[in-house]
Amino acid sequence: MAWETVIGLEIHVQLNTKSKIFSGASTEFGAEPNTQACAVDLGLPGVLPVVNAEVYPKAVAFGLGVGASISKISAFDRKNYFYPDLPKGYQITQMDKPIVLGGSVDIPLADGTLKQVNITRAHLEEDAGKSLHEEFQQSTGIDLNRAGTPLLEIVSEPDMRSAKEAVAYAKYIHQLVTYLGVSDGNMAEGSLRCDANVSIRPSGTTEMGTRTETKNVNSFRFLERAINFEVQRQQQVLESGGRIVQETRLFDPDRDETRPMRSKETAMDYRYFPEPDLLPVKIDEAFIAEVKNSMPELPREKAARFANQYQLTQADAQVLAADPDLANYFEDTVQHCHDAKTTGNWVRVELLARLNRDDIHITDLALSAEQFGILLSRISDKTISGKIAKDILDALWQGEAQSVDEYIEKNDLKQVSDSGSLAPLIEKIIADNPKQAEQYRQGKTKLLGFFVGQVMKETAGKANPQQVNELVRTKLS
Amino acid sequence: MTMHERSIVQQLDDLHSGKYSAVELTRHYLDRIQRHEALNCYITVLEEKALAGANAADSARAEGQNHLLGGIPIAHKDIFCTEGIKTSAGSKMLDSFIAPYDATVVAKLAAAGVVTLGKTNMDEFAMGSSNETSFYGPVRNPWDTTRVPGGSSGGSAAAVAAGLCSAATGTDTGGSIRQPSAHCGITGLKPTYGRISRWGMIAFASSLDQAGPMARTAEDAALLLQVMSGSDSLDSTSLDEPVPDYRADLTRSLEGLRIGLCEDFFATGLEADSEQVIQEAITVFEQLGAKISRVALPHIAQSIPAYYVIAPAEASANLSRFDGIRFGYRCENPSNLEDLYSRSRSEGFGEEVKRRIMIGAFTLSTGYYDAYYRKAQQIRRLIKIDFQTAFEQVDILLGPTSPQPAFKQGEKTDDQVAMYLQDIYTIAGNLAGLPAMSIPAGFSSKLPVGVQLIGNYMQEGRILNAAHQFQQQTDWHLRSPGAVGAGD
Numbered sequence: 001m002a003w004e005t006v007i008g009l010e011i012h013v014q015l016n017t018k019s020k021i022f023s024g025a026s027t028e029f030g031a032e033p034n035t036q037a038c039a040v041d042l043g044l045p046g047v048l049p050v051v052n053a054e055v056y057p058k059a060v061a062f063g064l065g066v067g068a069s070i071s072k073i074s075a076f077d078r079k080n081y082f083y084p085d086l087p088k089g090y091q092i093t094q095m096d097k098p099i100v101l102g103g104s105v106d107i108p109l110a111d112g113t114l115k116q117v118n119i120t121r122a123h124l125e126e127d128a129g130k131s132l133h134e135e136f137q138q139s140t141g142i143d144l145n146r147a148g149t150p151l152l153e154i155v156s157e158p159d160m161r162s163a164k165e166a167v168a169y170a171k172y173i174h175q176l177v178t179y180l181g182v183s184d185g186n187m188a189e190g191s192l193r194c195d196a197n198v199s200i201r202p203s204g205t206t207e208m209g210t211r212t213e214t215k216n217v218n219s220f221r222f223l224e225r226a227i228n229f230e231v232q233r234q235q236q237v238l239e240s241g242g243r244i245v246q247e248t249r250l251f252d253p254d255r256d257e258t259r260p261m262r263s264k265e266t267a268m269d270y271r272y273f274p275e276p277d278l279l280p281v282k283i284d285e286a287f288i289a290e291v292k293n294s295m296p297e298l299p300r301e302k303a304a305r306f307a308n309q310y311q312l313t314q315a316d317a318q319v320l321a322a323d324p325d326l327a328n329y330f331e332d333t334v335q336h337c338h339d340a341k342t343t344g345n346w347v348r349v350e351l352l353a354r355l356n357r358d359d360i361h362i363t364d365l366a367l368s369a370e371q372f373g374i375l376l377s378r379i380s381d382k383t384i385s386g387k388i389a390k391d392i393l394d395a396l397w398q399g400e401a402q403s404v405d406e407y408i409e410k411n412d413l414k415q416v417s418d419s420g421s422l423a424p425l426i427e428k429i430i431a432d433n434p435k436q437a438e439q440y441r442q443g444k445t446k447l448l449g450f451f452v453g454q455v456m457k458e459t460a461g462k463a464n465p466q467q468v469n470e471l472v473r474t475k476l477s
Numbered sequence: 478m479t480m481h482e483r484s485i486v487q488q489l490d491d492l493h494s495g496k497y498s499a500v501e502l503t504r505h506y507l508d509r510i511q512r513h514e515a516l517n518c519y520i521t522v523l524e525e526k527a528l529a530g531a532n533a534a535d536s537a538r539a540e541g542q543n544h545l546l547g548g549i550p551i552a553h554k555d556i557f558c559t560e561g562i563k564t565s566a567g568s569k570m571l572d573s574f575i576a577p578y579d580a581t582v583v584a585k586l587a588a589a590g591v592v593t594l595g596k597t598n599m600d601e602f603a604m605g606s607s608n609e610t611s612f613y614g615p616v617r618n619p620w621d622t623t624r625v626p627g628g629s630s631g632g633s634a635a636a637v638a639a640g641l642c643s644a645a646t647g648t649d650t651g652g653s654i655r656q657p658s659a660h661c662g663i664t665g666l667k668p669t670y671g672r673i674s675r676w677g678m679i680a681f682a683s684s685l686d687q688a689g690p691m692a693r694t695a696e697d698a699a700l701l702l703q704v705m706s707g708s709d710s711l712d713s714t715s716l717d718e719p720v721p722d723y724r725a726d727l728t729r730s731l732e733g734l735r736i737g738l739c740e741d742f743f744a745t746g747l748e749a750d751s752e753q754v755i756q757e758a759i760t761v762f763e764q765l766g767a768k769i770s771r772v773a774l775p776h777i778a779q780s781i782p783a784y785y786v787i788a789p790a791e792a793s794a795n796l797s798r799f800d801g802i803r804f805g806y807r808c809e810n811p812s813n814l815e816d817l818y819s820r821s822r823s824e825g826f827g828e829e830v831k832r833r834i835m836i837g838a839f840t841l842s843t844g845y846y847d848a849y850y851r852k853a854q855q856i857r858r859l860i861k862i863d864f865q866t867a868f869e870q871v872d873i874l875l876g877p878t879s880p881q882p883a884f885k886q887g888e889k890t891d892d893q894v895a896m897y898l899q900d901i902y903t904i905a906g907n908l909a910g911l912p913a914m915s916i917p918a919g920f921s922s923k924l925p926v927g928v929q930l931i932g933n934y935m936q937e938g939r940i941l942n943a944a945h946q947f948q949q950q951t952d953w954h955l956r957s958p959g960a961v962g963a964g965d
Contacts, residue, residue, distance in 0.1 A: 039577065039578055042803055043798040043803070044558075044576075044577070044578075044798075044803075044804065045558065045564065045566065045571065045574065045576070045679040045680075045798070045799075045804075046557075046558040046564075046576070046580060046676070046677040046678055046679045046680070047676070047677075048675060048676055048711060048712050048713065048714075049713070050710065050711060050712075050713050051713065078794050080793075080794055080797060080838075080841070082797065082800060082818055084800075084802050084814065087798060087802075087803060088794075088797060088798045089794070089796075089797020089798050089800060090794050090797055142802070142803075269842050269843045271793075271794075271838060271841035271842055271843075271846075272841075273790060273791075273794070273841050273846070273850060276682075276683035276684035276714075276791055277680075277683050277713065277714065278713050278714075279713055279714060
């Protein structure tokens with residue numbers, strides 16, 4: 001039976017504020033346990049939370065970045081549960097009035113197409129502390145340094161259909177929040193963590209299958225592996241006549257598997273209610289406008305500008321703009337090439353293919369936009385053919401070439417466009433192949449390609465193909 | 478007149494003129510606290526710290542420094558965190574808890590020069606109307622030691638009434654300042670919600686809790702309120718409003734003051750002698766030039782059910798932090814995490830606290846939230862509207878503080894509903910967040926009876942003005958409880 005995978009992600013992004021969301025304690029990573037937990041973070045009797053105003057512009061910037069609506073009133077709720085690393089016995093979060101509602105992102109897939117993923121909501125909340133089980137015999141250590149760290153939880157619709165798409169979406173969100181400057185995006189330090197809701201259903205059906213939630217996956221690689229494991233596990237269960245239990249699971253990277261953490265069916269009731277220690281905050285149009293004005297150009301705005309300014313197709317423009325770093329690389333390249341259409345095409349096709357093949361990000365690319373631009377301008381000014389350019393690109397990619405022009409010079413790759421030097425060569429080839437020449441003249445014009453090919457072979461691809469075509473045709477007529 | 482029968486305003490004059498020193502005044506109170514230990518007003522007495530503070534106050538005065546409350550010995554309800562001093566909230570759970578910081582109220586009063594005598598007894602986590610739920614045993618009413626002082630600020634009320642401090646701080650979530658003030662014959666004020674910072678005040682029900690002064694006179698209450706009030710960056714719910722000079726308005730004439738009587742407060746349940754006292758108080762206000770009219774608060778009857786949903790709901794979350802993990806009581810030899818939670822909380826909390834946590838957790842649970850919590854919030858809004866409508870017609874509202882004077886110890890401990898009904902006249906003020914106070918207005922069978930004045934938002938000055946003018950015409954507030962002896 002063929003199955004369709006349905007995935008929704010909850011991504012917890014740590015907002016890059018200096019102090020915590022409800023206290024003045026530092027959010028700096030890596031301090032000695034419990035040295036960055038003040039009375040508020042410890043939940044001592046009598047303490048009160050005060051919202052760190054820095055979180056609002058960051059959350060609003062994200063909302064605007066995904067085209068969401070921003071709540072006019074932002075309020076907090078208490079989510080009640082007992083756990084040793086949750087000092088107050090409740091987490092302050094946003095249940096009823098999340099600051100960001102709706103929105104969507106267009107994520108670039110490996111095949112160069114875009115996919116829209118819808119966002120349900122994004123809300124502000126505090127992180128819990130950390131339970132340390134390893135270093136303590138027969139007991140658990142609690143580190144509350146993380147308690148009260150500001151998080152934006154971004155909840156997607158179940159729009160993704162494969163682990164690859166889920167990873168592409170997570171990467172996109174990662175890139176967006178770092179691009180907007182609302183998070184440092186440091187995944188090794190826990191600045192971005194994913195909960196993956198995964199279910200499967202028979203292909204062609206629309207009813208949702210029972211889902212499981214795999215919690216706290218903190219790398220893209222693990223995310224892909226966790227989802228793939230979960231999809232396979234669910235298939236095995238269903239195909240052997242079992243049923244999926246709705247539950248929370250944990251991914252174990254050492255064993256490459258997910259394991260049940262707790263069953264949702266027996267899970268507790270969180271008893272949400274409005275947080276009485278914090279008054280609802282009005283977010284007015286002026287504030288939103290202020291945030292908007294201080295934001296960098298968003299992917300969608302950029303795409304519209306690219307289409308207009310560089311005369312690119314909508315599809316090309318969207319792909320180029322989707323990754324801000326790729327977009328910058330494109331625009332830098334245009335500075336040196338001046339042929340935006342060629343540049344757009346080459347960035348989208350040749351460059352992206354190589355980046356995906358070698359799994360490297362544009363920011364880690366050794367090839368400078370300048371050299372890439374020079375390479376493309378050598379196509380435009382007919383110094384080299386497109387085919388030669390691809391070879392040079394590979395040489396640049398491998399580090400065998402540093403300067404495009406020097407490489408062309410050194411390897412004598414200049415396109416031969418001079419009819420004076422091409423004409424004798426063509427005449428010689430016609431003379432060497434009398435049979436084919438005769439057949440051509442009798443109407444077998446397909447043989448034009450044979451002669452052109454011979455010329456290209458003789459010139460090691462350096463001849464201008466267009467000119468060779470014309471010359472061969474003239475000589476044979 | 479002995480030192481402890483003098484008001485704070487008079488004591489400040491005495492200290493200033495050198496009649497006695499802050500050390501002498503403090504010693505006087507410390508002696509009395511010891512002598513009347515049986516009243517059980519204090520959980521912690523800070524003899525050394527108080528004397529050191531009094532010494533410092535005397536030195537400061539000698540150097541010409543003029544603090545607003547320099548050298549005045551007061552007591553804090555044991556719900557306010559005091560740095561380096563046990564802060565128990567009347568609970569076994571916090572019997573070992575030493576607060577690492579001062580509540581804003583404590584810090585502000587300290588900055589104004591008060592001497593802190595100690596921490597007063599209270600119902601556990603402020604849950605109670607008789608001071609009988611305290612882990613440290615009940616407080617006895619100085620007017621009749623077989624009776625309760627009211628609650629939850631029963632220790633503070635009894636201490637002020639018995640002359641064991643010049644004044645005390647209290648907190649009021651459903652009447653916890655006003656009802657014990659009435660039962661002990663003192664003046665107690667619950668300000669507008671947000672007037673005084675809640676930072677460092679151990680939370681019972683966050684949207685209702687409000688600190689306030691408990692004193693012998695309205696003038697003293699005004700002086701304390703002056704110091705205690707103000708916005709606080711550590712409390713988001715504190716109001717960002719300037720603090721007026723509360724004493725400046727005290728002398729204003731009451732000519733033309735419009736006083737509304739809430740019809741429903743007199744309809745049922747009010748003891749006849751207490752009603753008589755209220756009627757006489759109304760006559761005094763009429764003589765002072767006030768115009769009396771009747772007003773309706775149609776939803777007031779629902780205030781008790783609404784309160785007993787909202788307050789336990791908030792409490793159930795507020796008290797989750799007492800889990801035996803980081804501070805406070807922890808059970809012995811827990812076998813696992815579940816056992817640690819379960820036994821620490823079962824053993825650390827008293828019956829009433831556990832009852833309210835369970836009520837709160839129930840009303841917030843899935844399937845019941847709309848029927849209880851949401852409904853209660855709707856009632857709360859209607860009650861606020863009732864008051865706003867009333868305040869379009871009148872300046873202040875007047876009524877009883879409590880249905881009857883102080884009852885016998887143990888009389889209502891087995892009847893929770895009867896106990897909860899003690900707050901029938903005070904709860905609406907908390908639900909609406911209005912300023913309200915209780916002042917002594919007479920006696921019923923030799924027990925003090927309080928009259929309650931409720932003002933519009935931020936109109937503390939107005940009710941203090943009415944209270945002060947009333948106290949210029951009457952001497953109920955000057956009466957001392959016979960049980961402890963006036964000149965004793």
